[in-house]
Amino acid sequence: MAIIVGNETKLVVQGATGREGSFHTLRNRDYGTDVVAGVTPGKGGQDLDGIPIFDTVAEAVDETGANTSMVFVPARFAADAIYEGVDAGIETVICIAEGLPAHEMLRIFNYVKPRGITMLGPNCPGALSPGKANVGIIPAEIFREGRIGLVSRSGTLTYQIGHELTQLGLGNSTIVGIGGDPVVGSSFIDVLARFEADDETEVVVMVGEIGGAEEEKAAEFIGAEMTKPVVGYIAGFSAPPGKTMGHAGAIISGAAGTAEGKKEALEAHGVRVGTTPTEAAELAAEVAGAVRA
Amino acid sequence: MLTTEGGIEIEQVAEETPEKLARLHVDPLEGYQPHQARRLIYGAGIEDPNEQKQLLDIIGKLYACFVGTDAMLCEINPLIVTPEGEVRALDSKFTVDDNALYKHPDIAEMRDPESVPPEERAARERGVTYVKLDGEVGILGNGAGLVMSTLDVITLAGGRPANFCDLGGGGDAQGVVDALEVISGDPQVRSIFFNIFGGITRTDEVARGILAALERSGIEHPIVVRLDGTNAEEGRRILAESGQDKLYVEPTMIEGANRAVKLAR
Secondary structure, eight states: OOOSSTTOOOEEETTSSSHHHHHHHHHHHHOOOEEEEEOOOTTTTTTTTTTTEEEHHHHHHHHHHHOOEEEOOHHHEEEEEEEEEHTTSSEEEEEEOOOOOHHHHHHHHHHHHGGGOOOOOOOOOOEEEEETEESSSSGGGGGOOOEEEEEEEEEHHHHHHHHHHHHTTOEEEEEEEOOOOSSSSSSSHHHHHHHHHHHTTTEEEEEESSSSSSSHHHHHHHHHHOOEEEEEEEEEETTTOOOOOOSSTTOOOEEEEEEEEHHHHHHTTEEEEESSSHHHHHHHHHHHHHHOO | OSOOOSSSSSHHHHHHHHHGGEEEOTTTTTTHHHHHHHHHHHHTTTHHHHHHHHHHHHHHHHHHHHHTEEEEEEEEEOOEEEEEEHHHHHOEEEEGGGGGGGGGGHHHTTOGGGGHHHHHHHHHHOOOOOEEEEEEEEEEEESSSHHHHHHHHHHTTTTTTTTTOOOOOOHHHHHHHHHHHHHSTTTTEEEEEEEEESSSSSSSHHHHHHHHHHHHHHHHHHHOEEEEETTTTHHHHHTTTTTTEEEEEEEHHHHHHHHHHHOOO
C-alpha cells in the first residue's frame, strides 16, 4: 500500500511551468507518477509536454480528478496556493516551496488539520513510494522497493541513509520528508502512525535533528502506540546552542532541542539510535533481518 | 506565558516553579480575545484590579505586535509596577522571522551587519549558508541535515569542525568557489572536508565543479572530497585523475572525516 503517495495518486502541480517546477514535474512523471495537471494562472490552455495546464486548481480538479497537489511556487505565493488547493478539494498537499513565514504556516496548519488534509512541508523534499509514485525532488534512482519506512526532517540526509540501505540490499516502502521548518504540515507522529498502519512497512527509520521537541514527542508515541520497530538517527551533536544550522527549525534553545536529549528520549522508548548515518542503516538492516527471521 | 517571577530567565521559572508560569495557546485563526488574557492574568495569580486592567491592555498589544511583525518571540521581562501603580515594560526581547522580512522592510533595515562575525557576513553577502565554529576542519556539504551530520562525524573522528556550511541543493562551480573562499578565510582552518551526496545533481558534474572551483580560487589547504550517490564512481575517477596534489578523494563519510582530521593535525 505504501503511504501518502502511491498508485492512487493523481497529481496536480502548482507552479508546473517554472524552471524548477517543470523540471521536477517531468521527472516525477517519468518515474511513473500519474501527473494529471499543472496550474499556472494565465497559462490555462497550454500544456507542459502533454500535461494540461489550467488557470485554477478548481478547474484542474474538475477536469482531471486530481487528488494530490505539489506546491512549487515562490514562497510569497505559497500560502495562497495551499489554500487554493485545499478549497478545490485536494486531499494531500506537498509543499516543496521554502521560505514560508512561520505565522503564515501556523494559520495554514490550523486550516488544513480539521479538514483532514494530509500536508507535507513546507521546505521538504516530498514523498517517494518506490515502484509507485514520486512527488517532489527526491532522487528516486538511489532507492529501491522494500519494507522500510523512512521519515526525515532533512533531504540529503535521507538520501544518504536511503543509499546506505540500498547498498545493504534493503529497500523502502515510502520515504517521507516532513521538512526542516519550525511549523510543518505533518509531524513525525503523523507519519509514524501511518507507517504503523501500513501493511507494506515492517521497520521504520526516523531521521531527526536538533531543535524543537518533535523527536521527544515521537519517542513517547513510539513507546505507547507502535508495534513495529523503529531505528533512529539524530544530526547535530556538535552544534553549538543558539545558532540556526541551515534549517530554520534546527536551533538549540537553552537546554532544549539538543541531539543528546533526543537520543536519550528515543532510547528510553526502545529506539536504537545510530551515531552516524552508516550505523543507523546497519541497525535498520539488523532489525529488518530480525523481523524476517 | 505570564509569570510574576520576572527578572530571571523564563526557562528557569519553567523548570523550578512551573506552577508559577501561566500558559495559554491562542488559535491563530480565532486570533487573540481578551478572555484569553484574563485567564492568563488570573492563572498567574495577579489580584490587584488596577494591575489586571493594565495587563489586559498590554497583553493584547503584545499579541498584536507578535502577529503583526511576524515575530518568533516577543518577551517583556521584567514588567514592573511603579510605586504609583503603573505597569511598565523595563526590557524586552524580540526576534523576527527571517522568512517574513520581505513583508517588513522597516524591520529588515534594522539588521546590524556588525552583530555577526565577519566570515558569516561575507558568506551572507555571497548567498552561502555559513556558521562559524571553533575548530580546524573546514566543512562544506550539500543539505543542512547532511552538513550537521558531517560536523558530528568529524567530532567522532577526534577533530573539531571549523564551521557549518551548506551549499544547498546545487553544486555549481561559482557556489563552490564562494563557499571555499569563505571557509579558507578563517585563519584557524587547517584542512577542508567537502562532503557531497549527489542525488539529482550527478556527482560527476559536481566533480567538474570542484575542479573548476579549485583552479579559480587558488586554495592552499588540503581538501578531502567524499563523493557518493548518483554516478559516484565516475565523479571520483574525474577527481583522482585531475593531478591536483592537495586533493584527497574518499568513498565514505567516515573515511573522509578521518583523513580530514589527520590532515588538520
